[in-house]
Amino acid sequence: MRVFGVDPGLTRCGFGVVDGGPGRTVRCVAVDVVRTPADEDLSRRLLRLADAVEVWLDRYQPEVVAVERVFSQHNVRTAMGTAQAGGIVALAAARRDLPVMFHTPSEVKAAVTGSGRADKAQVTAMVTKLLGLKVAPKPADAADALALAICHLWRAPMRSRLEQAQARAAELAKAHRARLARAVAETGRKAQ
Amino acid sequence: MRVFGVDPGLTRCGFGVVDGGPGRTVRCVAVDVVRTPADEDLSRRLLRLADAVEVWLDRYQPEVVAVERVFSQHNVRTAMGTAQAGGIVALAAARRDLPVMFHTPSEVKAAVTGSGRADKAQVTAMVTKLLGLKVAPKPADAADALALAICHLWRAPMRSRLEQAQARAAELAKAHRARLARAVAETGRKAQ
Numbered sequence: 001m002r003v004f005g006v007d008p009g010l011t012r013c014g015f016g017v018v019d020g021g022p023g024r025t026v027r028c029v030a031v032d033v034v035r036t037p038a039d040e041d042l043s044r045r046l047l048r049l050a051d052a053v054e055v056w057l058d059r060y061q062p063e064v065v066a067v068e069r070v071f072s073q074h075n076v077r078t079a080m081g082t083a084q085a086g087g088i089v090a091l092a093a094a095r096r097d098l099p100v101m102f103h104t105p106s107e108v109k110a111a112v113t114g115s116g117r118a119d120k121a122q123v124t125a126m127v128t129k130l131l132g133l134k135v136a137p138k139p140a141d142a143a144d145a146l147a148l149a150i151c152h153l154w155r156a157p158m159r160s161r162l163e164q165a166q167a168r169a170a171e172l173a174k175a176h177r178a179r180l181a182r183a184v185a186e187t188g189r190k191a192q
Numbered sequence: 193m194r195v196f197g198v199d200p201g202l203t204r205c206g207f208g209v210v211d212g213g214p215g216r217t218v219r220c221v222a223v224d225v226v227r228t229p230a231d232e233d234l235s236r237r238l239l240r241l242a243d244a245v246e247v248w249l250d251r252y253q254p255e256v257v258a259v260e261r262v263f264s265q266h267n268v269r270t271a272m273g274t275a276q277a278g279g280i281v282a283l284a285a286a287r288r289d290l291p292v293m294f295h296t297p298s299e300v301k302a303a304v305t306g307s308g309r310a311d312k313a314q315v316t317a318m319v320t321k322l323l324g325l326k327v328a329p330k331p332a333d334a335a336d337a338l339a340l341a342i343c344h345l346w347r348a349p350m351r352s353r354l355e356q357a358q359a360r361a362a363e364l365a366k367a368h369r370a371r372l373a374r375a376v377a378e379t380g381r382k383a384q
Contacts, residue, residue, distance in 0.1 A: 084279030094235035
């Protein structure tokens with residue numbers, strides 16, 4: 001499966017494409033950072049980003065897009081720009097009928113380093129190692145985009161097993177309720 | 193000038209188109225609220241909204257788009273959705289080379305009611321009166337979208353006068369610096 005990971009941002013937006021192989025093997029297909037000029041109108045910056053996303057979706061044909069979920073940031077203005085950038089990416093994917101998954105920063109950190117509280121340097125080091133890169137991806141946004149894609153590759157099977165287990169549990173519960181209803185009905189008939 | 197005002201949101205997104213006439217006259221062209229299902233994927237919801245925006249841009253051919261600027265909200269999740277919805281609208285406008293202006297809620301309230309701290313009922317009442325509507329636009333998001341468009345129509349000339357004044361001041365300052373430099377050079381020559 002090929003995943004397009006995006007660490008959203010207006011000033012710097014990390015793009016990373018990763019292929020998942022058998023087991024937990026991962027391969028870096030492409031990584032870059034898209035920048036938009038801070039002195040330009042917000043709408044023009046969003047357009048630049050949207051155009052870059054289209055180019056990458058065309059070029060790399062990912063099967064799924066993984067975007068970092070923004071919860072909050074110290075700087076509200078930055079958080080809004082980040083949310084808007086993420087929304088633009090999700091929209092571009094939805095237009096192509098590609099599934100879009102959002103992962104929180106701690107999910108991403110935990111997936112690649114084992115700790116949800118790892119720092120940027122640890123994430124970069126693990127991403128470099130996991131993908132067998134000769135040079136660490138820079139800046140951190142580029143490494144984060146790759147980490148997101150890896151996180152998605154490793155969490156997706158877990159998530160699907162979890163969903164299967166939940167579906168099976170729901171089935172068993174339904175069968176149990178049906179048996180119970182039959183038993184109650186039978187008791188009622190016997191009592192009459 | 194025809195303005196497309198948008199009060200962004202995922203659950204409810206207010207759309208309002210207003211024509212500005214001579215002086216401060218305003219006319220309501222269209223108003224509605226677009227809703228997207230809360231149980232749908234974020235990317236699908238953004239796509240529904242983007243499609244609705246395209247329909248309105250095609251149908252009403254506005255010259256400018258005015259969007260409410262989100263600074264912060266109590267609910268971070270809602271704020272992110274609102275920011276993303278606003279970003280989608282700005283992107284659609286930018287794709288058509290339409291200018292996009294963001295106005296804060298207090299700018300909008302001040303423009304239509306005279307007070308930046310007016311409540312929703314006051315804004316709705318003033319919008320209804322200013323546009324000569326027989327029925328108050330509902331829900332509040334619809335009234336807010338119209339208020340945004342009116343705010344833009346009334347602030348745009350003020351803003352352009354301000355920009356002209358700033359440009360003139362910059363010119364004067366530049367001429368003054370040039371005169372000063374000439375005077376300094378002349379003093380230097382005399383001293384030699």
